[in-house]
Amino acid sequence: MKYEKPFLIQxxxxxxxxESYDRYPFSIPAVRALDRLTFHRDVTFLVGENGSGKxxxxxxxxxxxxxxxxxxxxxxxxxxAGDISPLHEYLALVRGPAQPRDGYFLRAESFYNVATxxxxxxxxxxxx
Numbered sequence: 001m002k003y004e005k006p007f008l009i010q011x012x013x014x015x016x017x018x019e020s021y022d023r024y025p026f027s028i029p030a031v032r033a034l035d036r037l038t039f040h041r042d043v044t045f046l047v048g049e050n051g052s053g054k055x056x057x058x059x060x061x062x063x064x065x066x067x068x069x070x071x072x073x074x075x076x077x078x079x080x081a082g083d084i085s086p087l088h089e090y091l092a093l094v095r096g097p098a099q100p101r102d103g104y105f106l107r108a109e110s111f112y113n114v115a116t117x118x119x120x121x122x123x124x125x126x127x128x
Contacts, residue, residue, distance in 0.1 A: 007095065
């Protein structure tokens with residue numbers, strides 16, 4: 001089945017619900033400045049300095065789309081340590097007309113854990 005792109009068209013911050021921009025995560029520069037983020041149909045790059053909010057925004061988008069905060073598929077979600085930003089609750093998403101049945105949220109931390117496990121059990125061999 002062919003899907004029309006993009007799956008996610010736009011995300012916007014529900015600014016009227018934000019009580020204070022002086023508290024995390026709304027004090028982060030990328031979040032404080034967020035009004036509406038329109039996604040390219042093929043790929044969207046988020047670029048910025050360390051601490052500017054790229055990862056916080058990506059995590060919030062993943063949570064708003066139904067993925068777990070620890071990464072993985074929508075069907076397999078791990079419990080979180082409780083350090084999840086509430087930003088996903090303040091995002092309004094505009095989705096494309098056709099949606100995939102599943103997906104994968106790849107976090108650097110999760111990939112490290114998967115790669116470490118695969119290396120320990122010998123799946124990576126000389127490539128790991």
